[in-house]
Amino acid sequence: MIKREYNNRIIWGVIVETEAYAELEPACHGFKSRTAKNETLFGEPGRLYVYLTYGIHHCVNIVTEKKGWASGVLLRAIAMPNEHHRVAAGPGLLAKRFGLNRNHDNSLISVENGIWLRKSSADTKMSPIIQTTRIGISQAKNLPWRWYMKNSRSVSKRALGDRSPKPSEAWSPSSKEGP
Template identity: 55%
Template sequence: MNSITQATPIATTLSQFLPQSFFARPAEQLAPELIGCLLVKRQPTGELLWGVIVETEAYSQDEPACHGYRRRTPSNETLFGEPGRFYVVVSYGIHHCVNVVTHRPDWANGVLLRAAAIPGEPERLAAGPALLARCFGIDRSHDAQQVHPDQGLWIAPRPPGLAALAAADLVQTSRIGISQGQDLPWRWYWRASRSVSRRARGDRQPPYDELMFLLGL
């Protein structure tokens, strides 16, 4: 467990959350801004499991890779709802994938959380959508749940050590694991992280992960 109980900058950040208004923007604008933010889950013991979001993908109703592209159905209803809620889907009938609904109601728009770095755990423990969901114990029961501490699962803003992340620190590239819409460069990841699910061609794995240094852990 990577819980922090002492009064540290990280502990202060973990108690905060991104407001609904933060998510009320198009997914392709929001996705890179979620890099460096913290996914936080309150465990039954009261301890906090948290990780740094290091990879995201954007999806919009007007492009074929989006779940809401063809029609609105009971299974994708959450994606058409108000921003600031989790949209949890099952991929290939076995893997859960965690998205955050963005932009506006009645328009399918969301950001897939593709990978997270969890301090104190192996680097690639949550390097992929299914692994991320498994590590945080997120499943369909969390679908349509508000992204808020009152619900026990939320996203905190970037902590002080990561607040200075800029566009130059991120890699923007095409999405992966889809059969349509691969041409859109709507995937972003933190270049210095070793917990990314798949790096762009020619982008070498960094020799070490800056995470602990930047977080001051």
């Protein structure tokens, strides 16, 4: 589960949908270049990479892998048992509900910073976990790097309609190499 303290309150939920992004594939923000904007993605694991998308919504990632290698896990949906099942059922919605924005970019995940992770029996309650392709991207659509809890009602709306990638959208690793 993920926990968050802000406005003098602690809220929590189970992460029920994620996607992985890494430097070796073109959908990743760190694929083309390393800039001030995406620097966090190249930084040390355990920090948040938060960016604005569509000029309106924020997307929250947890940086993974080793320092110097752009990689992260996008949090796409959180189930909050004590609230309406859709309040955090999407990347933008969960960022909003958990009060996270660009100011939290590069923040270390810790109790001191008001955002942290814990294991819980609630985490496995909605299994099995389905692995499939990512959503809302235009490149490397064939990579099966999305995971979600099959039995959760809080999985993002668009995640429900799966489709297999067309051959023209297929992508396979070429020059870039992993860590």
